[in-house]
Amino acid sequence: MKRVVVTGMGVVTPLGCDAETVYRALLEGESGVVAIPAFAEVADLGVRIGGPVRGFEAQRIPRKYRRSMSRMVQYAVSAATDAIAAAAVPVDLFSAGRVAICAGSTTGSPDAMEEFFREYLGTGSIRGVSGTSFLRVMSHTVPAHLALVFGSTGPVHTAACACAISNQAVGMGLDLLRLGRADVALCGGADELSVLGAATFDLVAAAARGWQNDPSARPAPFDRSRDGVVVAEGAAMLVLETLEHALARGAPILAEILGYGESCDATHMSSPEPAGMRLAMERALVDAGVVASDIDYVNAHATGTVIGDLAEAQATGEVFGDGTPVSSFKGHFGHTLAACGGIELAMSILAMRHGVLPPTRNLRDPDVVGVRLFAAPLVTPVRRLVSNNFAFGGINASVVAARWEG
Numbered sequence: 001m002k003r004v005v006v007t008g009m010g011v012v013t014p015l016g017c018d019a020e021t022v023y024r025a026l027l028e029g030e031s032g033v034v035a036i037p038a039f040a041e042v043a044d045l046g047v048r049i050g051g052p053v054r055g056f057e058a059q060r061i062p063r064k065y066r067r068s069m070s071r072m073v074q075y076a077v078s079a080a081t082d083a084i085a086a087a088a089v090p091v092d093l094f095s096a097g098r099v100a101i102c103a104g105s106t107t108g109s110p111d112a113m114e115e116f117f118r119e120y121l122g123t124g125s126i127r128g129v130s131g132t133s134f135l136r137v138m139s140h141t142v143p144a145h146l147a148l149v150f151g152s153t154g155p156v157h158t159a160a161c162a163c164a165i166s167n168q169a170v171g172m173g174l175d176l177l178r179l180g181r182a183d184v185a186l187c188g189g190a191d192e193l194s195v196l197g198a199a200t201f202d203l204v205a206a207a208a209r210g211w212q213n214d215p216s217a218r219p220a221p222f223d224r225s226r227d228g229v230v231v232a233e234g235a236a237m238l239v240l241e242t243l244e245h246a247l248a249r250g251a252p253i254l255a256e257i258l259g260y261g262e263s264c265d266a267t268h269m270s271s272p273e274p275a276g277m278r279l280a281m282e283r284a285l286v287d288a289g290v291v292a293s294d295i296d297y298v299n300a301h302a303t304g305t306v307i308g309d310l311a312e313a314q315a316t317g318e319v320f321g322d323g324t325p326v327s328s329f330k331g332h333f334g335h336t337l338a339a340c341g342g343i344e345l346a347m348s349i350l351a352m353r354h355g356v357l358p359p360t361r362n363l364r365d366p367d368v369v370g371v372r373l374f375a376a377p378l379v380t381p382v383r384r385l386v387s388n389n390f391a392f393g394g395i396n397a398s399v400v401a402a403r404w405e406g
Contacts, residue, residue: 004177005404007251008087008239009346010079012190014051014232014333017078022343023350025332026358027377031216032333033230039198046209047198049218051232051334065149068132070109073145075235075339076190080146087239087251089184094152100182101143101152102172103189103237104159105338108137110194142190146237154182159338163301164262165189166236166341167389167397171260173240183245189338190235197231197337204270206305207231219304219335220362221328222313222373226304232334236342255349258384258400259288265394272308272390277315280396281386285319288400290384292320295400297357297380298371299348299387302328303335310368312390317370320386325378326371331361341389345399352382352403 011017014032015025025032036050058066058074060081066074093099107113112133119128135141140158147156155176159168166189173185191197201207208218208228220226246253261283265276285292298316302309316326329344336343351357357378366373384402391397 002178002180003243004174004240004257005243005246006238006254006257006349007241007246008083009254009349010082010086011234011236011343011346012053012056012075012079013234013336013343014054017055019346019350023347026329026347027356029361030332031361032232033215033218035212035215039195042195045195045199045202047202047207048212049208049215049230050193050198051230051336052193053233068135069145070112070136070141070192072105072109072190072192072233072235073142076103076142076146076188076237077149079188079235080186080237083186083237083239089239093184094150097154098183099152100155100157100173100176100185101146102157102159102169102185102187103143103146104165104169105142105189105191106162106165108139108141109192110196111192112136146186159189161391161393161395163337163340163391164389164395164397165338166345167387167399168262170238170240170257170345170399171262171397174257174260177240177242184239184241186237187240188235188237188342191233191337191339193231193233201229201231208304217362219330221300221302221304221331221360222309222366222368223363224365224367226306226309228305229303230334232336234336234339234343236339236346238342238346253404255352255404256402258290258402259284260399261287262397267394270392272311273394274311274315276394277312277390277396278318280398281315281319281388284386284398284400290400295320295324295384295386296382297348297385298324298326299344299385300326300328301388301390303330313368313371322370322372324372325357325380326373327357327360329358331363341387341397345387345401348385348387349401352385355379355381
């Protein structure tokens with residue numbers, strides 16, 4: 001079976017749009033969560049804070065492509081552009097059909113959906129609806145636009161399981177590369193901040209409410225005071241390729257993807273089940289050919305919900321015990337939905353390379369047991385790590401990555 005490595009990474013986040021800059025912001029304890037005035041204008045919406053992207057420049061994308069792009073697609077293209085540049089992927093590889101694109105978003109653009117229904121329901125007509133509306137709301141809007149911009153004639157796949165999307169995309173890419181159906185895979189996810197996203201969590205009592213006076217105090221993963229998700233936006237794209245291909249062209253190798261595992265709880269649409277989470281992690285370890293004691297760090301999904309964090313801590317502890325360091329990055333910038341797995345895997349890879357793990361922000365009084373949490377940067381060697389993401393519908397996805405030893 002072919003080995004697969006990471007040769008490039010690009011991110012767009014509430015803490016910035018450069019991977020190394022975002023990693024340093026995590027170590028310095030910065031927050032990207034702020035008050036969102038538009039949320040306060042929505043009747044009965046209890047959410048007032050969110051994580052908007054910081055420092056993004058849409059102008060870097062040619063206008064001929066931007067016309068049919070939503071914000072989240074622009075984020076994805078920007079992240080992909082940086083990842084491809086970092087990996088120095090030859091342009092002719094895309095046109096040769098040897099690059100697979102595996103990416104997705106929770107839904108099509110919420111902004112585009114709102115525009116359509118405002119016009120249609122308000123006037124009873126579609127006369128004022130933009131001709132590009134469907135191109136922004138179709139379920140494969142992210143990977144299709146990526147293929148268009150980069151001229152990629154290879155496989156295009158979309159993942160659509162909300163918070164698990166980026167990890168699922170990495171799993172898809174891993175399989176395609178192992179099977180020899182591509183030499184390179186561009187994998188990740190993107191989402192945009194919207195009332196729809198905030199309301200989704202608010203309506204199921206899973207959103208952090210209020211905190212207008214100190215937005216940065218939320219979310220608080222694993223902390224006793226946690227009260228829910230803070231919705232954010234962003235994108236992340238990783239360039240995966242077979243080790244053989246990367247070595248042959250002298251590509252920079254950042255890490256190796258050892259394995260992937262997924263599962264479905266099949267018990268409840270919004271209440272997580274520890275057994276399902278545990279199964280995804282165990283399957284990832286088996287696929288990677290390693291055991292739990294080989295893992296030096298676990299990047300947690302941990303969104304700051306009361307039930308979700310408890311379930312995740314239980315599952316993680318059952319697999320790895322209480323000696324393996326565990327942290328969540330969502331306390332720094334909120335929940336970027338489809339993008340979260342890609343951002344978190346990219347940051348975890350940088351942490352592994354630098355030997356310093358970012359802590360869980362806003363962790364002051366943990367109320368979970370059985371896992372090793374830390375509230376300050378942790379200097380420790382990391383050879384292998386697991387990055388987890390869990391989504392509504394009981395969808396669980398885990399990735400195992402390893403430090404590249406050369």
